[in-house]
Amino acid sequence: MKVIDTVAGRHSGSRADSGLLEALHGLQAEHGYVPRQEAMALSRRLSVPLARIFEVLTFYSYFRLEEPGRITLSVCDGTSCHLQEGPVLLNALQELLGIKPGEATADGAYQLNVVRCLGCCSCSPVLMVDDKVYSHVEPTDLPRIMKKHPPIVNKESNDDAHSTA
Numbered sequence: 001m002k003v004i005d006t007v008a009g010r011h012s013g014s015r016a017d018s019g020l021l022e023a024l025h026g027l028q029a030e031h032g033y034v035p036r037q038e039a040m041a042l043s044r045r046l047s048v049p050l051a052r053i054f055e056v057l058t059f060y061s062y063f064r065l066e067e068p069g070r071i072t073l074s075v076c077d078g079t080s081c082h083l084q085e086g087p088v089l090l091n092a093l094q095e096l097l098g099i100k101p102g103e104a105t106a107d108g109a110y111q112l113n114v115v116r117c118l119g120c121c122s123c124s125p126v127l128m129v130d131d132k133v134y135s136h137v138e139p140t141d142l143p144r145i146m147k148k149h150p151p152i153v154n155k156e157s158n159d160d161a162h163s164t165a
């Protein structure tokens with residue numbers, strides 16, 4: 001809520017949707033995505049229809065409407081990686097995780113993204129896991145790579161489990 005109040009205060013007296021983009025950027029920076037509850041609060045605070053907010057959120061591919069996975073797997077689909085079996089690697093990861101690009105696994109552990117050129121084309125095809133880059137990745141390398149990045153336990157879920165036991 002702090003982001004919304006700060007932006008609303010800065011833009012008070014301006015057009016109703018003035019500051020909308022700034023607030024959405026702030027919310028995404030705070031949560032990693034724009035939660036529906038926050039979008040609704042923003043709608044009330046700026047007097048901007050919720051439909052207008054979702055119009056903006058869905059227009060810009062930068063904004064996320066779902067909570068991202070805790071470990072991000074980015075498959076490069078730039079020209080070089082595409083020509084070096086990048087799509088085969090992507091398919092293998094989709095099968096392994098059971099999700100499509102832009103989605104997170106049901107447990108929130110992994111996020112799968114497709115990106116354009118990571119700047120290391122001579123290492124195609126490239127997979128980036130968080131900020132670690134893997135070169136010349138083949139589908140058979142995936143189990144070894146995934147072992148290096150085991151699912152991160154969600155502390156809140158873990159705490160809940162202890163508190164209810």
Ligand code: FES
Pocket residue numbers: 076077078079080081082116117118119120121122124126
């Ligand atoms: S095209 Fe994949 S790193 Fe450049």
